[in-house]
Amino acid sequence: MKAMILSGCGLLSVQPRPLSLVDIDTPKPTDNELLIRVSACGVCHTELDEIEGRLTPPHLPVILGHQVVGRVAECGKNVQRFRTDERVGVGWIYHSNGLPDENLSPQFAGTGYDVNGGYAEFMTVPETYAAQIPDNLTDTQAAPLMCAGAIGYRAIRLTGMRDGDPLGLMGFGGSGHLVLPTAKHLFPNSSVYVFTRGRSGQQFARDLGADWAGDIDSTPPETVQAIIDTTPAWKPVVESLKKLRHGGRLVINAIRKEEEEDKHELLNLSYHEHLWMEREIKSVANLTHADIVEFLPLAALIPLRPEVTTYRLDQANEALCDLRFGRIKGAKVLVMETIT
Numbered sequence: 001m002k003a004m005i006l007s008g009c010g011l012l013s014v015q016p017r018p019l020s021l022v023d024i025d026t027p028k029p030t031d032n033e034l035l036i037r038v039s040a041c042g043v044c045h046t047e048l049d050e051i052e053g054r055l056t057p058p059h060l061p062v063i064l065g066h067q068v069v070g071r072v073a074e075c076g077k078n079v080q081r082f083r084t085d086e087r088v089g090v091g092w093i094y095h096s097n098g099l100p101d102e103n104l105s106p107q108f109a110g111t112g113y114d115v116n117g118g119y120a121e122f123m124t125v126p127e128t129y130a131a132q133i134p135d136n137l138t139d140t141q142a143a144p145l146m147c148a149g150a151i152g153y154r155a156i157r158l159t160g161m162r163d164g165d166p167l168g169l170m171g172f173g174g175s176g177h178l179v180l181p182t183a184k185h186l187f188p189n190s191s192v193y194v195f196t197r198g199r200s201g202q203q204f205a206r207d208l209g210a211d212w213a214g215d216i217d218s219t220p221p222e223t224v225q226a227i228i229d230t231t232p233a234w235k236p237v238v239e240s241l242k243k244l245r246h247g248g249r250l251v252i253n254a255i256r257k258e259e260e261e262d263k264h265e266l267l268n269l270s271y272h273e274h275l276w277m278e279r280e281i282k283s284v285a286n287l288t289h290a291d292i293v294e295f296l297p298l299a300a301l302i303p304l305r306p307e308v309t310t311y312r313l314d315q316a317n318e319a320l321c322d323l324r325f326g327r328i329k330g331a332k333v334l335v336m337e338t339i340t
């Protein structure tokens with residue numbers, strides 16, 4: 001099979017073609033695994049972290065990609081829940097202990113990180129961690145939902161908010177624009193306020209149903225019960241806490257915060273202004289299989305339709321550079337059928 005492999009880490013600004021196209025043996029599913037013929041695989045910021053060495057994969061070479069959609073090509077002999085040709089998806093969780101907090105377990109294995117992922121024509125996955133894709137989502141629409149969408153859903157759950165509670169979204173990129181319609185669907189009586197830089201981003205938020213949009217340091221019409229922060233910076237943390245109601249919760253949905261850029265902003269943290277009165281901070285780590293299984297039918301029902309730009313498998317380096325340097329808006333998805 002054809003695959004794009006990562007053999008060494010480095011900055012994309014120095015080495016803009018970190019992945020190589022190779023022809024390798026198609027993996028064989030074990031007794032409890034599915035072999036998936038991949039049709040689409042989303043390109044995620046986490047892959048940039050893997051390539052640039054901020055989240056170095058434990059073994060190299062590795063095949064990246066954890067927003068995978070395809071069809072079952074072969075079932076291991078103990079597989080019970082899936083049949084050949086069924087459409088399935090795989091997200092960041094490749095394997096864990098199956099408990100409700102499996103996202104926090106040392107047994108957690110990440111797709112396209114600990115094990116080979118979806119930048120390839122085929123991949124294997126334990127059947128327990130494959131999810132059915134609803135019929136009314138296309139392969140390319142479903143792919144970005146497997147990570148940004150499903151983790152956004154987890155972040156909404158972790159706010160603990162109830163219908164009618166006002167919600168803030170700090171940052172409005174690939175995740176935020178999926179969280180907004182999801183939150184509006186789950187909590188129809190809640191106002192959603194979006195904090196993002198730039199007029200065009202703010203207008204985009206209003207077009208998608210935000211009740212208000214402004215800069216990250218501006219004051220919303222009311223204080224909010226919860227804020228989901230999807231930015232890589234520290235200033236938004238301080239700004240978010242300022243906008244919370246007493247007893248409110250800030251949920252940080254970012255794998256990492258830039259350590260260098262603006263960490264000094266934390267010196268502006270005032271106990272009385274930002275934390276006093278039982279305001280909380282909670283992070284989101286990974287996701288569980290249940291998050292994906294609950295989220296996909298919800299996404300189909302809403303319906304969520306991510307804006308997608310497609311690339312061939314052998315154009316994965318271009319897709320990664322477009323994501324890294326912000327050249328093309330919307331989710332980037334590799335599509336396998338078109339490779340020659």
Ligand SMILES: [Zn+2]
Binds near residue numbers: 044
């Ligand atoms: Zn991801």
